[in-house]
């Protein structure tokens with residue numbers, strides 16, 4: 119297969135972890151006979167510094183015409199304490215999601231047996247956890263009208279959803295559930311919000327098309343609790359943008375393997391793959407960042423092309439590295455810590 | 470002191486736990502020479518059944534003219550699976566909050582040494598946790614304009630905040646922080662929402678009035694993570710209505726003592742005190758519900774009148790009962806379980 123991949127390294131440790139994912143992906147391409155053309159493009163604070171905006175048109179052109187986007191991380195402390203700054207890296211992220219139509223953010227939370235003890239939860243609570251959030255990513259309060267009235271004394275944010283937006287996301291949820299344990303949880307706040315009532319009635323109407331899927335409806339506050347109490351009771355969860363932002367981050371820390379969690383943002387035309395961790399500016403250039411989440415994101419990318427064996431080969435390499443203790447300092451637990459680059463080299467060599 | 474307390478028992482186990490709190494409060498009144506007049510009133514599903522609405526005018530009259538409201542729990546399964554039912558218990562709750570102006574929901578999360586092992590978190594993560602959320606309760610997306618357009622195909626919910634609403638809540642937060650470790654965390658999503666930017670700039674402007682308080686600003690998704698990772702790193706947190714709904718419930722399960730957590734909802738004129746647990750319809754009438762959270766809510770009520778010794782006496786009784794193993798089955802851990810009423814009797818006798 120000929121693959122044309124937009125490469126958005128971003129800020130902080132982004133470039134370092136992206137380098138490793140490229141290296142491992144190239145090893146996959148070589149082994150399985152694919153040809154990958156990497157198209158680097160600017161994003162985030164790096165793009166603001168270079169051309170004055172976080173998601174430049176040139177970057178959008180590259181992404182739009184690519185088969186997929188591999189993304190590092192964005193965010194820089196110089197933009198952190200001024201949420202009203204005219205240009206911020208996050209704006210680029212939101213613009214990119216909207217412009218590329220990345221409506222479904224796929225966020226798995228699973229455990230690695232060797233890392234269970236890193237979880238803040240007791241072992242018996244976390245063992246066996248294997249859930250996936252599908253977060254709506256291009257609608258809701260993130261993209262509704264917002265502003266000020268009364269000379270700045272009143273602020274407002276509008277949350278809007280159409281039935282079509284809910285259906286599109288829910289369809290992915292039902293389909294994903296069909297490939298797993300066939301349990302789908304719709305997370306909403308239908309006892310208070312009209313948008314949530316639209317979500318719930320839309321999903322309820324779709325149930326008949328997936329008779330094998332057992333659907334439950336839970337309020338967002340109840341899910342925030344149960345995620346801590348019994349994370350392993352969930353399979354696939356679907357939810358709107360803001361609830362998804364909060365709950366996927368909550369879910370990410372329960373596994374103890376946050377540095378290993380990949381994600382995908384799926385659109386109708388192109389999809390984007392990225393680690394869920396941030397840009398960790400403090401670690402920039404120190405060769406200590408864990409590249410595994412980015413490598414696993416690249417695995418999701420291969421799988422999105424139907425290249426399942428390629429994806430498995432990458433996952434296997436990561437599992438082998440974990441077992442062999444070829445890990446960065448976040449996982450070294452007092453043992454030997456390898457550098458970002460060394461872990462990447464090992465993974466590439468073990469494809 | 471002569472106290473005139475509205476008594477809203479509500480649904481499910483509400484009446485049973487309220488009975489115990491009344492009994493213990495009466496013991497306090499007798500010991501300290503106060504006179505309490507209890508004014509029972511209908512609310513929740515019980516009120517819908519009796520008079521067709523969940524917060525009847527007659528109940529509002531009683532609450533408005535009381536010195537405080539002691540509340541049990543509301544909610545009944547017959548209303549649970551139909552969020553669009555014309556009359557729901559939750560509507561009564563929201564109407565009551567708005568009508569009584571209960572703008573600040575105070576939700577402490579603390580640990581009891583004897584219950585640490587009930588937490589889903591590892592002991593070293595949870596030990597020493599003692600935080601308080603102040604959740605704004607009468608504004609935001611709960612009370613903004615909501616509805617449908619396009620023949621029902623589009624739904625919207627408007628989130629609105631005024632500077633005054635933020636100041637009023639934040640002032641309580643700063644004041645509370647001054648009585649504790651002087652750390653205040655403002656939880657928002659200022660990188661995305663205009664209402665959050667109003668929150669942040671308003672709190673920032675108030676910092677100079679409380680030079681001793683150290684204020685931090687964190688995004689809601691980051692707080693959802695850190696609450697699981699390091700709950701004991703927080704002191705006082707302030708936040709808007711919906712974020713507060715999600716985060717206070719998340720916080721409530723980390724302690725392992727959810728059945729013991731009280732809360733207060735403060736207004737300008739009158740305040741309301743209630744356990745954070747729900748109405749547990751399955752347990753109704755079985756004499757197994759844990760009354761301690763309601764008793765501790767009554768303790769907060771006494772303290773709100775400046776009756777600190779009275780509040781302490783109630784807390785001490787609860788602590789003693791825990792140590793002596795005079796507990797309901799949720800805390801019995803295979804040992805002897807006492808009934809709701811028996812625990813109430815013991816607490817009253819030990820005032």
Ligand SMILES: CC(C)[C@H](C(=O)O)[C@@H](O)C(=O)O
Nearest residue numbers: 208209211212363660661690
């Ligand atoms: C940076 C921010 C705008 C973004 C979001 O809220 O979507 C982030 O938290 C995420 O989840 O990707």
Ligand SMILES: CC(C)[C@H](C(=O)O)[C@@H](O)C(=O)O
Nearest residue numbers: 309310339559560562563714
């Ligand atoms: C029942 C519901 C309307 C309510 C809320 O969302 O405020 C509840 O979850 C709470 O936190 O008191």
